[in-house]
Amino acid sequence: MTEIETPAPVGKLLAPLARQLAETMATEVGACVRPLAVRRTDTTTGATTVVPIPCGTTRASKCPSCADRARKLRVWQAREGWHLTEEPRVETAEPTQEQMALIGYRADLESARTAALEADDRHQVTELDRAIDDCETLLRGEGIRGSLPRRHPDDDKPRRRVRSTRRRQDVPDLPRRRVSARTTGRTFEGRDGRTFQPSTFLTLTMPSYGRVHADGTPVDPNRYDYRRAARDAIHFGLLIDRFWQNLRRACGWNVQYFATVEPQRRGAPHLHAAIRGTIPRALLRQVAAATYHQVWWPQHDQPVYSADALPVWDETRPEPCYVDPTTGEPLRTFDQALDDIDDDPDLPPAHVVRLGTQVDVQGVLGGSDKAGECLGYLVKYLTKSIDECHTAETDRQAVHVERFVQALRYEPCSEKCANWLLYGVQPEGAKAGLIPGRCKGKAHKPEHLGYAGRRCLVSRKWSGKNLTEHRTDRRDHVLRALGAVGITPRQATEDDPGDRYVWTPIRPTDPDQPDRVELLMRSISERRRWREQYERARAGLPATETRGEVA
Template identity: 55%
Template sequence: MRMPLARHVVEAVAVENGVCIRPMPMRRTNLDTGETQIIPVPCGATLASKCPPCAEKARRLRMAQCKTGWHLDDEPVPDPDPPTGDAKALATLRADLEAARADVLAAGDTEQAGEIDELIGQVDDELAALGVRGKAAPDNRDRPRRVRSTKRRQDAPDLPRLPVDRRTVGQTFEAADGTVWRPSMFLTLTCDSYGHVHKDGTPVDPASYDYRRAARDAIHFPKLIDRFWQNLRRAVGWDVQYFAALEPQKRLAPHLHAAIRGTVPRAMLRLVAAATYHQVWWPSTDRPVYDDHRLPAWDDTAGGYVDPDTGAPLLSWDDALDGIGEDDEPAHVVRFGPQLRADGVTANTATTGRMIGYLTKYLTKSLDACHDIASDPQRRHVDRLADALRHEPCSPTCANWLRYGIQPRNARPGLVPGRCKGKVHRRETLGFGGRRVLVSRRWSGKTLTDHRHDRVAFIRQQLEAFGHTGDGPAGDPAANRTAWQLLRPGDPAAPRREHLLLHAVAQRHAWRAQLDAARAAAGGGLLPATGPPLPDAA
């Protein structure tokens, strides 16, 4: 019984060779010759718990993306071209069609309004054909937009507001010896304290630890991050670009590390962090109205949820928002904690490589597995936070609003408080429903797919430079027309997963042989197997 299973041996070999352990079998058919071949396609998982090789490959790709945009000397994205006369004429026509559509709808002629919609679609297609990006969608909201006062809170310091220049490249400095250098920064932001904690992150007094505020801060932390970058750009007067990753502290609070292109005075960073907040204008959730033993029921006649005792309809979401007065306080205010660290970084140094590795250290782990949960107090700490997140509303459509006597937006039968399928309620997310990696639009001027293609093209160039070609990462998989089809479970042509893994390992060995031959022809220079050289990940 202690002998290893063959499947486990094959998976271990695949992991050692960087091969996906959950490949998807794809049938590749040559449309010119009719020849078919089963190809194992990597699953593309980003968590090591699902597929360690794919997760590590995704982490390395993020490292390359971070390095590419951190210390740029030139703007990565040029300014868009001015609109042509044809584009402006089409935009004018579209405006006239929108006005005609509004008049027709006011007259009650929905058939003619549909015809105008078709014309608007044709105009949008012509604009896209001219190379115009984006789409001017009509405003079809069936209810007025709710507007809250933008006046700053009295407990938050004021910020300078400058016109934001389109510049994204950092400022240069000249040393006494004439050396010119362009430094950047590594920034760390954390949430506020919810109570005293031990070194292992567990609270000193669990009874007084504010798990409710911790849960709410985690849920709304993405909004706070967006507001911080907005405030920072307005305060410094230029388009600050960033590559940021989120991880939890040992106390399980969200923790943001960010690589910033260029430098910002530390005093300005502290001022912006202290002045940044996000107000949650939701109905109050301080006191539940119902519990798990007495919950609202769905009434088909009323088309919504009603009180289980009286049968009275619950307050609708829009009515609950209308009940928030101008003098009322928001349901929750998210702020950063006083801890802030900003370090200067220069390009092409060992420090840069270490910081990139630190920035992407936990990307292959779920948030609840970033730190070892070994002791009973740590497990109980996670359980209490998970329980607070379970009953906290995560969005206007969350089922947990029923506990507070409010119908969620777009309510439907079958909603049960405490069983919302939102991402923030999962234990492995610890309340954070946003993306783990946050990259500004003008960081490198390329998408993640572009960076992936660049790394494949790098290997292809190295191999072709020394006469090596083939069906692999450097060669064209099929010079003729091909068609791809995913083999579903139960397909008689689908091979066993062990066979796919062995095939992929053999293919990886063949590719590695080509790379070794190219390296030998280059005089022994190091060529990585997946793309351009990366910074040290230590």
């Protein structure tokens, strides 16, 4: 008789933790998984309530729900401005009497400060500076944007450094046209008499640093130019700014764009951009080939000091500074190093950043399936940090990323970077404790891979609205949908004064801390209620009035 083998006993599966189950449920319903606690005090009744509010992060690794809402908001913003047929209107509110009075008071303070400077009354200048600061705080409270410039008596007027504007001889020339104020594209008439006003989807890449495999890793790591790749990533944002400047001058109109920065598999940044209107493909490629950015920094190819013998901070001098560890001589300041560059007209720039030869240009019609695909591709990686876009799946990819990060470690990322000490230059604002290789700048962090700028780039006249105004539009759209079917969300009524409630953040040091799981459960319940109300409203409205997912 054949014996039947019985399987080994399997251990009992552990049930999920309550907190983990709540976070999973929050993700499914779109609620914030780490809500912030705010104490709301009713000034009329004195009642106090702890209210959970979303954390507002844009990273899915921290909160998938908030990151997804941020992504949808960017999609809304991109869609609103991409295929406009009329010029966007940027309206400015008329100034109020209070604002005009504050501006007049600010002008009187500035006049009095100028008189105090001429009389060399430093005490009076200090008092007037405090009054001006208070006045500008009041102006911001009245909704005034920006600030008025003011020079302090001890501030020397910075000398404007003039660089030659002559174009490099190794790049093609560009046509130069007077830039008109137009921001919308051309219209075309088809054979059937219909009018089309297409737009453009553009992709720009960086040059090659060496042959790579399909997974982005170099064929020969020893010949791959990691230093150039690191420097290009650090200065990529300035190169893109120069591209838009050149494009507007070459086209002759105010080109508007919505662009996002993402990494390729090899780690180099590249740009996807939705451009309103059409531009000839040949002209776009010509502008990309002719665009460059010269970095006029001190030369930093060969280190002057090593990690074993770094400059030391000397507190005994009248002006503390870093000095040579052997001779005790102070290092050149950053401004002095720039003066040396100005004095030598034959000195080349420290680095020149250029775009790659791969330029992809696609024409897109508004409302087409292709437009939706391009928008989705445009914001595909906005919920991830740069290093999360292409996760290393093999040891070879992990080694490549590590080499790239190591190349970034000792590259100067800004004028204030501690790495300048390796090259015998004191960074701007030098202070004790600076250690090369330990700069806290974003460019040196592995999650940024050298690019420290904004991931989403939007031109000023893209839609005529900023992101806050687009967020308000989405909220108003939801409220209109709810109101059309008789649903009134619970919120402050019109009879409530604007200052009825006082909102106070609950700090980590607050002894009366709310239970985090309870906050999470309340956030889930509230989100489910909102979702049910909005779905009922969508079901009761015509299809033309339920545009997109906004809840």
